Each structure stands twice: as C-alpha cells, then as structure tokens.
Amino acid sequence: MNTRDKIMDVALNMFSERGYEAVSIRDICGEVGIKESTLYYHFKNKKDILDSLIEKFRSHIDGLLTHVDEITEMPPQKKGKKHDDISLKMVDSYMIDSYLFDPFCNLMLRLMMIEQFHNEELRVLYEKTLFTDPYEIQMSVFKKLATTGVFPEKEIEWIVKEIHSYMTMLTFKYLLNGELTKERKKAYQKEVHDFMTRRFIA
Amino acid sequence: MNTRDKIMDVALNMFSERGYEAVSIRDICGEVGIKESTLYYHFKNKKDILDSLIEKFRSHIDGLLTHVDEITEMPPQKKGKKHDDISLKMVDSYMIDSYLFDPFCNLMLRLMMIEQFHNEELRVLYEKTLFTDPYEIQMSVFKKLATTGVFPEKEIEWIVKEIHSYMTMLTFKYLLNGELTKERKKAYQKEVHDFMTRRFIA
DNA sequence: AAATCTCCCTAACAATCGTTAGAGAGGTTC
DNA sequence: GAACCTCTCTAACGATTGTTAGGGAGATTT
DSSP states (O other): OOHHHHHHHHHHHHHHHHOTTTSOHHHHHHHHTOOHHHHHHHOSSHHHHHHHHHHHHHHHHHHHHHHHHHHHTSOOOOTTSOHHHHHHHHIIIIIIIIIISSHHHHHHHHHHHHHGGGOHHHHHHHHIIIIIHHHHHHHHHHHHHHHTTSSOGGGHHHHHHHHHHHHHHHIIIIISSSOOOHHHHHHHHHHHHHHHHHHHTO | OOHHHHHHHHHHHHHHHHOTTTSOHHHHHHHHTOOHHHHHHHOSSHHHHHHHHHHHHHHHHHHHHHHHHHHHTSOOOOTTSOHHHHHHHHIIIIIIIIIISSHHHHHHHHHHHHHGGGOHHHHHHHHIIIIIHHHHHHHHHHHHHHHTTSSOGGGHHHHHHHHHHHHHHHIIIIISSSSOOHHHHHHHHHHHHHHHHHHHTO
C-alpha cells in the first residue's frame, strides 16, 4: 500500500471513530509514520483527505449498484425452487458482504453517521446509501419476483417495507453500533435468517 | 434560565451537531455571552458539561419509564373499542411526544449517535435508549393487550418485532437525520399511522 | 553529466485549544 | 462596618492546531 492509500486508510479509521474535526493531522501522520509536511505532498489540505474518501466511496457504490442491476436481470428461477433462495442470495451477497460488512463501506457509513449533522453533502449521501438505495433495490428485486407469481403483486409494497425496515433496524443495531465484531455479524445474520424464514416459509 | 442551564443548553446544541471534541469552550462561551473563566465557575472542566448532560438525560428517561409503567397498568379497554386505539395512544403520547420529538431528548440521541464510537458510556446508553427500552416497553404493552384477547398470544413476539423495527427505521430516517423540522415530524407520523392502520385494521 | 521529478525530511508560523490565578462588584451574614 | 459568599471579569499559561518554506536523497529523463 502506497503512502497516499495508507493516509486515507488511517484517516478513515480515525474519522469514523472520533469524527473529522477531532482528528488532527499529527494523529494521522503519527499512525502512518510520516511527517506532517509529507502528508501535504499527497493532499492539499485536511479537507482534501475527506473529499478523497467520499469520492472513493461514491465510485465504490456506483460499482455495486451496477452489479445489482446485472443480478436482477437474471433469468427467472426454475420452478420448484423456493423463492426465498433468490431473495436471500441477493440480500446476502450484495447488500451484506460487499456493503454493510465490507470494512471500507462500514467505516464510511459510520463516518457519515457522525458527520451528517454538520456536513450536508455527507447527510445526503448517508440518506441515499442507507435508506433510499436499499429500499429501491429491494423493491426492484421483489417486483421481478412478483412476475414469476410467487407474491400477489399488490402486496409487494408492504412486503418490501417490512423487509427494508427490519434490515435497517438490524443494521443500526448490529453493524453501526460499537466495534464490528464477528459476534455482531453473526447476530445480524441470524436475525435476518429468522425473519426471512418466518416471513416467507413458515 | 440561569447561566449554568444556559451553558448546558448551548453546549448540547453544539455537541449534538459537531461532536464533543470539535466544540471549544470558547464556542460555547461566545454563544452564551460569558468569559471562559465564568464557565469554569459552573463546571470543573469540559468533560463535566458532558457528564452533567448525561446525568440530566438519565433522570429524564427514568421519569418517562416510570410514567410508562403507570400507563400500562391501566384497566383493560372497554369491549368494542378498537385495539389500535390504545397502542397508538401509547406510542403517540409517550414514545413520541415526550421522547423522540422532545427537543432535549432528540438532541441527546443525536449526541449519543455521534459519540458512541469512542465513548463506551454513551454507546451503552444509546443502545439501551434506542433499542432495548423501546422494544421492552412495546413488548410489555402488547402482552397486556393480549390478555384481553385481541391477539393470539403466540404471535405477539413477531408483531412487536415488526412494529419495533418499523418505528426504529422511521426514527433514524426522519428524527435522527438532518434538522428536526415540522415536515419531518409530519412525515414520521404519517408513516407510523399508515403502518398501524394497515397492520391492525385493514 | 546535467537537469528534472518524486517523495520525504527539519523547522517553524500564527491561531486556537483547555485551563487557571487573581481581582472586583453586589448582596447577605456576623 | 467587617467579613463572607456568589458570580463575573481581565489576562495569561503551555500545549496543540492546520499549514508552509526550504532542503535533500534517490530515481528518471534529457
């Protein structure tokens, strides 16, 4: 990892725990192992580090959304296959592993959570990433499932609201609360599984 | 309002927007209209302001929880009265007006949200106030409703989980996101009403 | 071989940080 | 009237903040 990436990595870890203003250039440089003036060779000022992190996150998210689009264009599942398979697969693989649990994304979500109240740009990104996008993705997935006839079309809106609210609550409870440990990840996954099982199988 | 209360009021407003470390003693004193040394007559140091806010919040919450206990000891509703009346009343009056919408509590919740990642005391309080307590209160209310026979007992756990997750999601989406405007409050209340209506009446 | 570019350093700048010593004005108690 | 208490002030302290000027070692280009 080059110096620039190292700075961004260390800065994100510190920003997401203590907040942007509370972290000093010297804190970051001390952890990276460089002098302050070296940091200013790679970034024009402190704000530039934050902006670069936001930019990196935006393109990361764009990549994920494109990927989700491809997934939902999959041909309909074979008959006989339980319909929770596809939804769980989508939810597990894309929403969770490469997003909520992904170390970079998880720290960025924490940073947005912390900074949203005095940084309008981050507030908008926070709302989009945690509320708008997941809801629209789930809606799109379930609308496609509906065309295969597994749900009555008119119930879809409330089914998605139910899933979305449950997963959002769990996200705040387990993934954006304290350190992201394996235990929290397991607790999160267990609750999602229980919910999906009860809602779509039992 | 005396000087001490004014300091706490201004400090909470600033802490909840920019975070504890990012707010300086001079910021607070400038807004209150006093010199820094005067602040140190009322508080022994900066941390003491935060501790006093936490203490105030704790006793505020204790009062609310006691009140909720009294409410749930109400005699069973008359037959024929729709069971959503009581739940909506409880939810509206106690969870919302005197908690989530209450200016002091709302700012404290934002402060806990911001500081939870590097203040274990606030993290624990945050988890209790936003997740544990509301869930237990709702569970207790609905268990009492069940004794009147309006719900099958065995479904209660999932009914409460459904309500709790929905309200938690809405709380983060509308009440702990941006400025707490009348529009957000209305949007929150509308979504709660729609959910309750659909879930328990339609 | 000379010149340029890349990346890091030492050393310092003015501004701001949390905090404190000590004084003074106004009211209450001996 | 002297002593005391409550509350605010002026003025300063050492430490830390973001940032910059200028230099040097090593690799690359001319």
